[in-house]
Amino acid sequence: MGSKVNKIFKNTVYLYGNTAFSMFVSLLSTRLILNALGKDDFGIFCIVGGAIALLGFINGGMAGATQRFINYAEGAGLKENKIKIFNASISIHLGISLISFVVLEIAFFLFFNGILNIPTDRIYAAKWIYQFSVLSTILTIQTTPYNALINAHEDLKYYSIVGFIFTFIKLIIAILIVYISTDKLILYGILTTISSLLNIIIVQTFCRFHYDECIFSPRKYFDKNIAKEMLSYASYAFLTTITSASSVYGGNIVVNNFFGTSINAAQGVASQISGQLMVFPNNLLMAINPIIGKSAGNKDYNSMIKYALTSSKLSFFILLFFAIPFILETNWIMSIWLKNIPEWAIIFCQLEVIRRLLDQLLVGLRNAINADGHIKYYSKIQSFLYILPLPITFILFSYGFQPVWLYISWILCLNIFASYNVIQQAHRYCHLNRKIFFTSLVSRCIIVAMIMATVGSFPHFFIGPSLWRSFLVGMLTSISFIISVWYLALTDIEKQIAVHIIQLIKSKIPFKNSTQS
Template sequence: MSTSGNIIKNTGFLYMKMGITVFISLYTTRVILNALGASDFGIYGVVGGAITMLGFLNGAMAGATQRFMNYSAGEGNETKQLTIFNNSILLHWSIAVIVAILLESAMFVFFNGVLNIEPDRIEAAKWIYHFTVISTLFTIITVPYDAAINAHENMLYYAIVGILESVLKLIAALIIVHACIDKLILYGIFMAGITITMLIIKQLYCRKHYVECQINLKRYIDRKTLKDITSFAGWNFVGSIGTLLGNCGGSIVINHYFGTAINAAENVGSQLRGQMLAFSNNMLKALNPVIVKKEGSGDRTAMLKFSLTGSKLSYLLFAILAIPFLIETPYILKLWLKNVPDWAVCFSRFQMAVALMEQLTITLGTTIGATGKNKELNLFCSVARFVPLFIYIPLFANGFQPYWLYVIMFVNFGFIINGFTLYQCKKFCGLNIHYYCKNVLFPCIGCSLLSLGIGFTTYLFLDEGFVRLILSTFFSLITYFLCMFAFAFNKEEKHIIHSLSDSILRKLKIKR
């Protein structure tokens, strides 16, 4: 099968998974919010907030093992993949133990004057913290197996496991509704248990189906390979920790000044943003291995082509959901949740806007990593995501409103981090910035602004309700699709879309 055909097939599996898991996850969040209440939901968000970031941490760290496995596959070197996997197992076990010790040590600081939690819920919050540490430990250990599945581009199995995980979380939520013991503690137990279950499932599958996933540390530990992976994974880890500390630190800061109720609003926005990002990020799981393999085979021109198209498509796909949501956030949250926490509307809109800005360079980090030059980017991003904490504190101490957390985040991600990523891609990969702006940045921003303007016109002239939701969505998306196909895609991309459409139609006719 051709590269494009394989990407399309794998993307199809991932969208199948998304179509099932998004609705399950959104309903699960609604059940948990109403079962725990806004205060306990906020406690889980701030104390166990690392869990919501584990997916990012897992993906960033898996990038190291996956990069080396994909690069070796591009070279056609199967023996090297076995060495890479075993060295990666040793590395991630070591990282997991160190992180667990550091997190447990930090608990005494968090629960002695940092976190603003009601006295009668301190004990439950401590239990949630311990379960978060357990989840973190096993998530890091799972990284090499996730990398192997992605390196083999086995998105069907990835989709099946993702659906199973969502179903288990829904079952846990339904059990908690009727539980007689402390529901918050029970929820933490379930989340840790599900993380361990996912590790076991992935481990058994990889050992059975992939030759390179056979563990023999004594035979395959290689100092040079371990040093290379450690260096690459180390800088990926630095970037991930910066993001983790920045996001969790922001949650802790606003909790300190505004209480747990504000964290409930933040948690709602994070849950919704994560599910919507799955719509665009599914394509990236199928595309990222291809980008690295192209570099491994020495075809940098093709690597850049796939990378720029990936960022553009990721933005355009995410915007299909983000634009109607940005227009009708209050009404959509009312439909989704019985009780909408204060600030949830504002926070959710800001999180969508930040996520849109992230998509503009989403594949360029993979492109830079494919060359092995990930040190400068990860170091810069780690510092850039952590430094705003020292801005939040004086602002909130002087009476600034909570939304300033996201104003600073938007500027940081949209201009500072994206700008440095472009610079690094030009420096190490030969990216033409003018070509990027002309073919990715300006078309994406232009389509979004025009469709938002049309959608908000409907919003202003009609009363809130289902009719306005349908009309504002219809007019904004019609405008968006017309602009997208007229201005966003170049000739080659339009040709691929037309060819794909013709192929799908022919298959449908054959089946009939």
């Protein structure tokens, strides 16, 4: 237990070490790019370049499938299979790249012949952005097996180093966009593609020098049975991720068709904000997920569910710590961050953060289900629920409903309705005790959130918008968060883990160590 906590702690420290810098630079970059491109061009990039985000979801799902097999093999003591799994993964992703290229090029003709609502004078630039997005997508897909290896080995110190490098590259891109006088939208597409190319070169080089199983020789190591098993698993994982991504990107297209690119700019801002806030829980999950996978390989369901519930609770609280003050102070924060706030951006940001919060309650259970491997029925139900918001929002918009209903339909279908399926499948295959799930996780998380929101509302409603009010909201919500989490939310075992982590932090402080010596 102690060694696993130490491993999680060290990996989390590596990941969070770069988070503050990454968030600052990303928010600054978004401000610079939005101001340089303008509201309409930024909206064009968000909707046309959404192919990157669409395939990014798919790429993440495939990375999870590959990592699941590597973790499972290591947990089951089948380390010799990892080379075969890696070769099968490379071969599968080459096929995915080819299929993706064909599908995206077919979609190109559909998008620019009646589907997308883009100003006539910007269609030429939009087409270039689309092609650069396709190239970036293909490059991103090819990094998937290598990212899976890094995650499976829990070598997350690498992520903090490379993350720092690419955060700096994002800042350079934003500065170049501001000061180079050319078509800034096309230039942005070129620079983001170059960034994707650098990423695959660095990732491949790192893996080849650090991992023995990183050998691509299909004639020697390709195993049809392993590839068939991976494809069977990946097909259902792919179904879930493609419908989830299609729901998000398809929703953007529906909004674009009814309301234009300016509303897509608001969606882009909301996506940037939620993406930065999600860095915190995602870092924790990246550190815990390999342990969940290895527990599944050992058939240790008690440990698997324990870590799954703990990861859900901690990821929820980490996001909640930032989410409540942000939701309360969105107006003031956005006015300071952006010169020109796109219409609907504020409410979009608030609803997107709420959606992400609800998602954290189930994230550990979803990871446990995927690690166990019984995902056929689960994936079919999830896929139906993920795609459901598209026809709903299309009908609503046809009757004159406002664009905010896209986010409301996402919350209803992707969070509330889908939660029943996740809980049922986790109970059936992962031995989840549903009573414990609701009493030790859901109810405690809701109580803490209500306390924070109530305490933070006092300065928000009784003091005018200002830095002082935002400071008070942040301070009061932080104090109420610490007290309520410790006394109302954490179990005795989780408190022991927290104390152990605090002791680890103290042991890493140079001044403390030198004083004791």
